[in-house]
Amino acid sequence: ITFMLKNIIKYVFYFIGAIMVLDLFDINTTSILATAGIGGLAIGFGAQSLVKDIITGFFxxxxxxxxxGDYISVGNLEGIVEELGVRTTKLRDFSGELHIIPNSKVEIVTNKTRGAMRALVTISVAYEEDIDRVIDVLDRVCNEIRESNKxxxxxxxxxxxxxxxESGIDLTIVAKTNPMEQWSVERQLRKNIKEAFDRENxxxxYSRLVLYNEESLRGDK
Amino acid sequence: ITFMLKNIIKYVFYFIGAIMVLDLFDINTTSILATAGIGGLAIGFGAQSLVKDIITGFFxxxxxxxxxGDYISVGNLEGIVEELGVRTTKLRDFSGELHIIPNSKVEIVTNKTRGAMRALVTISVAYEEDIDRVIDVLDRVCNEIRESNKxxxxxxxxxxxxxxxESGIDLTIVAKTNPMEQWSVERQLRKNIKEAFDRENxxxxYSRLVLYNEESLRGDK
Amino acid sequence: ITFMLKNIIKYVFYFIGAIMVLDLFDINTTSILATAGIGGLAIGFGAQSLVKDIITGFFxxxxxxxxxGDYISVGNLEGIVEELGVRTTKLRDFSGELHIIPNSKVEIVTNKTRGAMRALVTISVAYEEDIDRVIDVLDRVCNEIRESNKxxxxxxxxxxxxxxxESGIDLTIVAKTNPMEQWSVERQLRKNIKEAFDRENxxxxYSRLVLYNEESLRGDK
Amino acid sequence: ITFMLKNIIKYVFYFIGAIMVLDLFDINTTSILATAGIGGLAIGFGAQSLVKDIITGFFxxxxxxxxxGDYISVGNLEGIVEELGVRTTKLRDFSGELHIIPNSKVEIVTNKTRGAMRALVTISVAYEEDIDRVIDVLDRVCNEIRESNKxxxxxxxxxxxxxxxESGIDLTIVAKTNPMEQWSVERQLRKNIKEAFDRENxxxxYSRLVLYNEESLRGDK
Amino acid sequence: ITFMLKNIIKYVFYFIGAIMVLDLFDINTTSILATAGIGGLAIGFGAQSLVKDIITGFFxxxxxxxxxGDYISVGNLEGIVEELGVRTTKLRDFSGELHIIPNSKVEIVTNKTRGAMRALVTISVAYEEDIDRVIDVLDRVCNEIRESNKxxxxxxxxxxxxxxxESGIDLTIVAKTNPMEQWSVERQLRKNIKEAFDRENxxxxYSRLVLYNEESLRGDK
Amino acid sequence: ITFMLKNIIKYVFYFIGAIMVLDLFDINTTSILATAGIGGLAIGFGAQSLVKDIITGFFxxxxxxxxxGDYISVGNLEGIVEELGVRTTKLRDFSGELHIIPNSKVEIVTNKTRGAMRALVTISVAYEEDIDRVIDVLDRVCNEIRESNKxxxxxxxxxxxxxxxESGIDLTIVAKTNPMEQWSVERQLRKNIKEAFDRENxxxxYSRLVLYNEESLRGDK
Amino acid sequence: ITFMLKNIIKYVFYFIGAIMVLDLFDINTTSILATAGIGGLAIGFGAQSLVKDIITGFFxxxxxxxxxGDYISVGNLEGIVEELGVRTTKLRDFSGELHIIPNSKVEIVTNKTRGAMRALVTISVAYEEDIDRVIDVLDRVCNEIRESNKxxxxxxxxxxxxxxxESGIDLTIVAKTNPMEQWSVERQLRKNIKEAFDRENxxxxYSRLVLYNEESLRGDK
Structure with a gap:
């Protein structure tokens, strides 16, 4: 890019020089300047987004x-940064797709590899269950994972x-994990909870539904 | 940033000085100024959002x-403010993600750590329940929490x-809590209500459905 | 803000004075003005939203x-006005959150504390009920509340x-209340109606469903 | 507003006069004008929406x-026009809320008090009903209302x-009514139809569902 | 509007004349022009949408x-054109509402009274029905309507x-009708099809559901 | 349009000529030019979208x-191109509606008559079916259509x-067809598959649901 | 395009030349330049998007x-790139449709043919199943496909x-495949899993529902 910038500056100086030479020979250069102005305006508008790309890339x-190597999300695209160029940023999605984003579109960035990430699992149990017993079982699963999972x-x-x-009580379990490992921790939590619940009955x-019979209702009155 | 500003001002004065010197030697500087104008316009447009970032950051x-340390929400992002820079604000989400937001995108701010927050729990009971008794039970739970939870x-x-x-009567319970504690108070309210309801039967x-039988309907007519 | 305005005007006059003095000594000031123009343009764009904030705040x-103290809604935010500043308006939401809105974003305002508000309750009854009797019962509830609720x-x-x-006939009841009291009136209406309905059976x-049996359908043909 | 306009014009003439006087004394006024230009541009941008408000209000x-007194809808707000000012229009919603809309936001207007309004009621009947008989009953209800409702x-x-x-045949009934009376006519239509249907059985x-039994299906093959 | 245009042009010429007279008396008019320029710019921005209204109206x-008299749709509004003015278009909706749309908002127009319109009816039949027989019945209904409906x-x-x-096979029937008659043709098609289906059994x-019993499933294994 | 362009150019030259003549008589034309400039700016903004219409139409x-005659979709409108004018494009929708779209709104075009189109049918079968047998049956239907349908x-x-x-296995069948014939091929595929499935049982x-009985669940523990 | 550019430059130089010649003969060319400026501005705005098309195409x-030949997605359109022109990009959708996109609308590009793609299949099993056994069966299917599918x-x-x-445990299986083959791998995975599940019972x-009987609930209390 430095090469390109040098080029641009070189031609700009050539242009200024040419105008000054013409001026010394008393040739009115206003008309040339006016023409250049209109052309420059057109290109300026077109180049505006390029300038913005470079400025944002710099920041x-x-x-x-x-x-x-970071896993980031920009707008509604996500992926691992594969290349951070002067004009574009390339993200490799988990699906293998390569997102090519002009830097000027990179406004709000969410970086998912700075600091510990949260693993969050929500478990539903029926209203009939004894909550204290459920929490007890979940506690044991938590301890188990705390020790085994690095x-x-x-x-x-x-x-x-x-x-x-509508279909039960939702209990939430959270953990802090190394970045990019939150999903595997969540999956392990789900598996161990399912197994503990199976053991503990x-x-x-599933969705629940209480049935009323219309005739019995009518009979009540 | 003050350093950067000084730099900018320094170069601007150099530029003005150079033009004035050239002018004294009777060299026509209009062409240089025009060129600078077009370049300046391009950069000006590009820098516009930077200026806006800084101005908003100042405000x-x-x-x-x-x-x-405040917990704020900007647009549809939420998090604890980790850094409040000249150009960007960094929010740490509960999920561990780090949102990097240019200040110019921070227009409407919702600050969730100024003053007491509200804990709100909505409880459904079936239409068959005696409401006054339900309110009585809830009242006792409220008193209990008022005293025990600091x-x-x-x-x-x-x-x-x-x-x-559709599936019952919704009763709403509200409390004012210390900021960031509203969720734990809500969770405690839910747990205590569930236990009191279990005790009081x-x-x-669950979803309810009244069944009609088509044949009995036809028989009615 | 008047202080700020004075400051701005003061520096503007200093600048004009300086230019005029330089001009008297025959120093070409065009270059300075052109530079100021570009800088001014950049700041002008940046300051544009500030100017808009102040103008809207004034209006x-x-x-x-x-x-x-008014309860207003702006865009999709609601709250009691806590501060009405030169640049921002602060709303305190019922949830305790503090919304800080630049005045330039306050375009369409809905003020909910000017004049009487409407309380609106919609009650569903099954198609089997006798509507005239239901309306009778509701009428008595309305009279009761009209007299007891100030x-x-x-x-x-x-x-x-x-x-x-789909699940019944919807009847609508409306009342005019003092501002901010519409919700408590609605809640009282709901409670009294539920109690009257319990008394009157x-x-x-709940959702209703008419069941057809496939075999009996086939038998019909 | 005329007062305000006079004021503005007065100051503009003062300003022009001052410049001309200075000019007579050979003081170069270009610098003052340039400064005024930049300031004027900033204010001009800010005032732009005010100008638009007034122009739209005029139209x-x-x-x-x-x-x-008209009942109109603008964007997604509705209400009776309470005040039609130079800069804003005030709508009183049925809910009692007061919407304050800058005239420049009043682009597409829907006026609901110009000419007769339509009352529209859609009635569902089961597929088993005899349609001609249903239409007959509805016809009698229509005649009844045509005569009794002014x-x-x-x-x-x-x-x-x-x-x-999915749950039956939808029949649509329409009527033209005096403005603002369409809802009461719709409500009367619904009540009379319900009563006629009760009389005529x-x-x-309600939602209908045909049940298949998996075992009988398997037995079929 | 021609009157208004004449007025505008008249005042513009007065203004130009005044400037030229002042110029002859050697009064520097640059300052007046500059002031007029700023004012003109403000008004110009405000009038921009008016100019656009008139140009679009002309087109x-x-x-x-x-x-x-045409039935058109613009954006998400529909109605019969009641007035086609220089600045606004007025649409009368079927609901009786009057939409007043500035011409500049009339970008993409859908005209529903140019040429024959399509009536489209989709009929569901259960998977158990014999399709060829159903098509036969529908064919007879189509012939009937082709002859009777002008x-x-x-x-x-x-x-x-x-x-x-999910609940059956959807069969689609289409017809071309005179404009504005497509809905009545659709309604007649639906009525005749329903009657033919009643005759032909x-x-x-309705929605269908195949029920499995959990115990019998378990028994299978 | 060439006529219109000639006209515009003619008047532009008249205007330039008039200015030059006035200039020869030493009349200061700056004021006229400035006035024309403001007017031209206003019209220029208004005409901007016209210029864009023509340029896009040309492309x-x-x-x-x-x-x-092509069947295209632009934005969320579809239809057969009936007229491709200098300023607008007219599409005739299948519903008979005529969409009139200014060319400047024709940005992304989807042309559905260039090359073979795809017919796509998705068939659901229950989990209990033998997939290989189903695929066999579908294969025979495909062969049949390949030979009979030109x-x-x-x-x-x-x-x-x-x-x-949720309710079964989805099998997808695709074919390439002549443009505009994809829908009839899809309809034929659906009909033939339905008939083959009827033959092959x-x-x-339909939607399926496994029922659990709460008491039997409780009994299990 | 080079031809077009040459043409443009040629005419620009003709124009500059003409102005300079007129200038030599002491004819004031300011008026011509001003007129050209206004015209140029109008065309400049119109041509702006063309310039942007070309610049983006170049990048x-x-x-x-x-x-x-690449399979890309731009905005909400997808397809195989058929032509990559100076002004437009043409995508051939799987449905056979041809999308013609101006390059200036090609901002964020997702390229789906750079590197291996991911095949992802999610399988639901009922809560009653033994998870370890299910994972065992799935493992064998995975091995099978790893060896057989190139x-x-x-x-x-x-x-x-x-x-x-709600209706079971979701298990996720992923694979990396050659680009454009991810869908066929997914389909093979689904087929083999279904067959293995059939073998292993x-x-x-299907959706599950636990039924409660209202009377038995009431009896409990």
């Missing part, structure tokens, strides 16, 4: 917003009842 | 809209029936 | 669109059948 | 798009079958 | 995009199976 | 993006299982 | 963002439990 580097930074802990839903609820 | 600081600033109080829904309703 | 005050300005009155829905309907 | 009055301008007429839906359908 | 007339331009024809849905399907 | 023709360019082929859904599934 | 080629780059592996849903769950 990304300078402020270290993200670097190659990617866990801060123990899985049970937050409590996050919702009294705690059921994860 | 955030000056008006104390939020400071490091994060509660005001109430919890039962607002009343907020909805006559009040049921939280 | 809000001048036209008395809302004042501190926040009710007008009515409550039964508008009639607002919908013939009128049922609020 | 609303001049073209009589709506007047105080707000009806053009008789309720049955358009026909507007949909063959026509059922408004 | 609508000149290209005969629609005329008074608004039908091109016969109703059965396109075929447009969807194999073809059922329009 | 559509020049690049042969579509021609009269609009098929590239044989219908079974892609495989595109989804394991393969069922297209 | 696509220069940075090799995609080339003819398009698989990196073996299908079972990620684990990605969700504890593992059921893919």
């Amino acid at each position: 990304i580097l300078f402020e270290d917003q993200f670097s190659v 990617n866990v930074v801060e123990g899985p802990t049970i937050l409590g009842i996050s919702n009294l839903g 705690i059921e994860i609820p | 955030i600081l000056f008006e104390d809209q939020f400071s490091v 994060n509660v600033v005001e109430g919890p109080t039962i607002l009343g029936i907020s909805n006559l829904g 009040i049921e939280i309703p | 809000i005050l001048f036209e008395d669109q809302f004042s501190v 926040n009710v300005v007008e009515g409550p009155t039964i508008l009639g059948i607002s919908n013939l829905g 009128i049922e609020i309907p | 609303i009055l001049f073209e009589d798009q709506f007047s105080v 707000n009806v301008v053009e008789g309720p007429t049955i358009l026909g079958i507007s949909n063959l839906g 026509i059922e408004i359908p | 609508i007339l000149f290209e005969d995009q629609f005329s008074v 608004n039908v331009v091109e016969g109703p024809t059965i396109l075929g199976i447009s969807n194999l849905g 073809i059922e329009i399907p | 559509i023709l020049f690049e042969d993006q579509f021609s009269v 609009n098929v360019v590239e044989g219908p082929t079974i892609l495989g299982i595109s989804n394991l859904g 393969i069922e297209i599934p | 696509i080629l220069f940075e090799d963002q995609f080339s003819v 398009n698989v780059v990196e073996g299908p592996t079972i990620l684990g439990i990605s969700n504890l849903g 593992i059921e893919i769950p």
